Amino acid sequence: MNIEGFREGNLIKVYPEGHQEGLLAIKEVFGSSFICEMISPRPGYLFxxxxxxxxAIPLTEDWLLYAGYLKEEGDGVWTDDLGTVSFLWSxxxxxxxNHDSQPVGYVHEFQNEYERLTGERIYFAI
Known part of the structure; x- marks a missing residue:
């Protein structure tokens, strides 16, 4: 996997050898590893x-909902609750x-592109 797109704050899935799989938030990026905080199943655990x-976590409609986006009627457009930037989902x-947006298919790409366009991090209500 190309890890260059991962950065602090991104959500990922991990399947560590001999450990429980989990949903993680990246805390620190190092050359050969990352320090992450577990979101589930053991919230707050750092490793x-x-x-x-x-x-990478594939972007789905559920993830758009977790990000605070709501689906508009019929046209594939999703809007966030603040009206900051709409998202066209296919x-x-x-x-x-309405921006110079790159296509995204994963949660971390969605996070990175949102931050690039708005200057703000997006948070997920999981």
Whole structure:
């Protein structure tokens, strides 16, 4: 997996050898590993994970809901509760509207692109 797109604050899945899989938030980025905070199943647990154990989370409608976006009627457009930036979802990828947006298909890409366009981090209510 290309880990160059991962940065502090991104959500990932991890399948560590001999440990329980989990949903994590990246806290610190190092050359060969990341320090992460577990979101589930053991919230708050900090540990170091290798790049080989990290997995991107596919973006889904559920993740858009967790990000505070709501689906508009019929046209695939999702809007956030603040009206900051709309997102056009096509079922497996999407782009932010009215901006020079790059297509995204994973949660970390969604986070990174949102921050690039708005200057703000997006948080997920999980």
């Amino acid at each position: 170091r994970t290798k790049h080989s154990e990290m997995n 079922g497996n990828k999407g782009t932010f509207q």
